[in-house]
Amino acid sequence: MSNKQQNSLLPKEKQLISEVLALYGFRSDWQGKRSNGGMNNSTFVLHTRDADYVMRQYETHNDQAKIAFEHGVLIALSNTDFKLHSPTPVISLSSSSGKTADQESKESNHSNEENRQTYQLVQDHITGTFKVVALFRYLEGVNPVWDSPEQLRPLGRAAGNLSTALAKLELELKPVYPPYYRIDEAYPLCSPERLLEMCASPPETLKVCAEELEQLLVELPGLFKALRGMEQLPHQIVHGDVNASNVLVDPEGNMSAILDFEFATWDLRVMELAVPMSDMLTMDKSEEWMWQAQANLVQGFREEVELTADELKAIPQLILLRSLDVVMHFISRMLEGTDKPEVATEQIVKLKQRMDWMGRHENQLRQLLTN
Known part of the structure; x- marks a missing residue:
């Protein structure tokens, strides 16, 4: 897997992203950049051949029980009549039925998603600690500025x-x-x-x-x-x-x-x-x-x-x-x-x-x- 035109990504970030994308079954080239992700996580916007994604590395809220609940809410919310978009966690290759994330991006099969893995544990190569990382579908838009x-x-x-x-x-x-x-x-x-x-x-x-x-x-x-x-x-x-x-x-x-x-x-x-x-x-x-x-x-x-x-x-x-x-x-x-x-x-x-x-x-x- 190549990673061309990575903008300001550090080598360790490129390595992390490549490892995570492999866990999700990506086979295509990718491009990426760091994004503003708040004070509780690190966020990267990733572009693949088939779709765009956001990768979140949880920092201070690195608790699997909290993350599992968050993802459970998001998956359940996606099956309601909520009028706006919300983040959609990507199902990892290890818990899907053999489909890569590239393939799943082309389909809308949400059956039994609540029982499928939506995050991964990855090791920080510098500190040796494990952190939770997840992929989400990219959502278009910008934060509003209140003018009126x-x-x-x-x-x-x-x-x-x-x-x-x-x-x-x-x-x-x-x-x-x-x-x-x-x-x-x-x-x-x-x-x-x-x-x-x-x-x-x-x-x-x-x-x-x-x-x-x-x-x-x-x-x-x-x-x-x-x-x-x-x-x-x-x-x-x-x-x-x-x-x-x-x-x-x-x-x-x-x-x-x-x-x-x-x-x-x-x-x-x-x-x-x-x-x-x-x-x-x-x-x-x-x-x-x-x-x-x-x-x-x-x-x-x-x-x-x-x-x-x-x-x-x-x-x-x-x-x-x-x-x-x-x-x-x-x-x-x-x-x-x-x-x-x-x-x-x-x-x-x-x-x-x-x-x-x-x-x-x-x-x-x-x-x-x-x-």
């Missing part, structure tokens, strides 16, 4: 349509991630108790945001308390991370795909709306723009999903919970040595900004949600 508030209505509609489709899934696999509101189970290295200790006595790595941490020490216990009783709200499988970086639009700006189901789990249905609402609060936009965008986002989602009064009531706390979860995630990565402290610091500042915003505007937000 009206663009958020299609995002809300897409998130709502996804929620409706995911609600229909019945999987034998059990999710690994706990629900957002079980924040006490999610991050052993940064439990709520440990986080409050850091707020009271910031480590040297977080001294730059010591003022924000001191203020959070007063405010976080109230948020932790507000999470009690959330288990009574409607649950289903959720994507849990719908935002601009995880959706694609076509050349006309229409929503075309939702990506990155790594954090899919059994959680509150309403988190699918609360997550994008939370992510919008620190955008570099005017207050007027933001309120219009939030209204469009909520309207689009509610065109697809009928939320209960209790779900709408919980959204302000869930918006803050999303930001708190991100903080605990990146503090954990800092303690593991995966990320620099600046990444966690940025998220701590954003959490404080969101909590300040909520303190000023919660009543207005609740009015928007009940209109």
Whole structure:
């Protein structure tokens, strides 16, 4: 197998890709390049004679149980009436019925895919460690740029349509991630108790945001308390991370795909709306723009999903919970040595900004949600 015109690929990356493609039964030449794949994995776009693919090497989420659940969700979702595209895992040669991935790219045979291998364990030739690698069908499109508030209505509609489709899934696999509101189970290295200790006595790595941490020490216990009783709200499988970086639009700006189901789990249905609402609060936009965008986002989602009064009531706390979860995630990565402290610091500042915003505007937000 040759690998011509590999752009900026390193020799070790070319070797890895060749080994992985062989496991999937490719016989044709290929070309490839590195792509932006987020902070939890390495991503490569690969071009073969018959089709284009995305190869993902899982880095910090290198847990086979989590990946198996993610792929199970994607395969089940592909058999629903979900209106947008989503990543399709490629079946490996070792678990297929003798067909190469090149051959399967020309067919649409999904029978018994849930029982077939969709990822491979490969050894890093430098560290000697094994990592999970998977191939997905390539999806055309680009991440959207929010130029007008009206663009958020299609995002809300897409998130709502996804929620409706995911609600229909019945999987034998059990999710690994706990629900957002079980924040006490999610991050052993940064439990709520440990986080409050850091707020009271910031480590040297977080001294730059010591003022924000001191203020959070007063405010976080109230948020932790507000999470009690959330288990009574409607649950289903959720994507849990719908935002601009995880959706694609076509050349006309229409929503075309939702990506990155790594954090899919059994959680509150309403988190699918609360997550994008939370992510919008620190955008570099005017207050007027933001309120219009939030209204469009909520309207689009509610065109697809009928939320209960209790779900709408919980959204302000869930918006803050999303930001708190991100903080605990990146503090954990800092303690593991995966990320620099600046990444966690940025998220701590954003959490404080969101909590300040909520303190000023919660009543207005609740009015928007009940209109």
